[in-house]
Amino acid sequence: MKLYGANAGNAKRVRIFIAEKRIELPRETLDLGTDTRSPEYLKINSLVEVPALALDDGQIITESMAISRYLELIYPDKILMRKSPIEQAQIEMWSQRIFWQLFLPIGQMVRHELPLFSNVLEQVPEFAAAQRRAMPGKWRWLDREMxxxxxxxxxxxxxxxxxxxxxPLMLGDIFDLSVPGDCKNVLNWANSLRRRSSWTA
Structure with a gap:
């Protein structure tokens, strides 16, 4: 197997996942905007996105959730998606909530704000600004839940x-969208995550 990635949020999720499970995989780090748009990589992922996992038989798996699910099944040590139906459902539920409420707004802000994506989509600066304004409220929602x-x-x-x-915590640090100081529950959770070795994966 070979994992294709880059300095990007979705690829980071898979890197954290394999670090937590202590999986050793050959990797190739691509440059966003150049390597990911090359004719060679287009054959791997026509959407020119990362990550992508190339299997030994030539099959390709894209999308960070799909890659993680596959690796969870073939490397069953240290289960991160749980075993019982209710545990799996709760993790899936919260994974979706975190994705839609935290990860996606930051991702949309980045795609509509950074010049890197100017030839990928029609950028709307006002939309980026709206996503940025919404983030403190998103963090406070999670703080209430926790x-x-x-x-x-x-x-x-x-x-x-x-x-x-x-x-989202990492991207928040980069793009000045960090957790507000009054979100004590989220800050405690975030501090515990920052101490994990996978934080630097």
């Missing part, structure tokens, strides 16, 4: 839902 004292997104065990949350 006011029950849980250590992690789903109870007291680290899971894939926390990995979903690590990337």
């Amino acid at each position: 006011s029950d004292g849980r250590r992690f997104i789903v109870g007291n065990s680290f899971s894939f839902a926390d990995i979903q949350g690590m990337v």
Whole structure:
């Protein structure tokens, strides 16, 4: 197998996932905007996006969630998506909530704000600004949800839902969208994640 990635949020999720599971995979780091748009990479992913996982038989898996699910099944040590139906459902639910409420707004802001994406879509600066304004409220929503004292997104065990949350935390640091100081529950959770070795994956 070979993992194709870049300095991008979706690729970061997979890097954190494999670091948590201690999986060793050959990797190729691509440059966004050049390598990812090359004729060679177009054969791997026609959407010119990362990550992509090339299997030994030539099959390709794209999308960070799909790659993570595949790796979870073939590397069953240290389960991050849980075993019981209710645990799987809760992690899926919270992964989706974190994605839609935190990851996607930052991602949309980035795509409509950075010149790197100017030839990928029609950028709307006002939309980027609206996403930026919305983020403090998004973090406060999560803070209220975590006011029950849980250590992690789903109870007291680290899971894939926390990995979903690590990337918005990192992107928030980069793009001045960090967690507001009054979000004590989220800040405690964030501080615990920053201490994990996978934070630097």
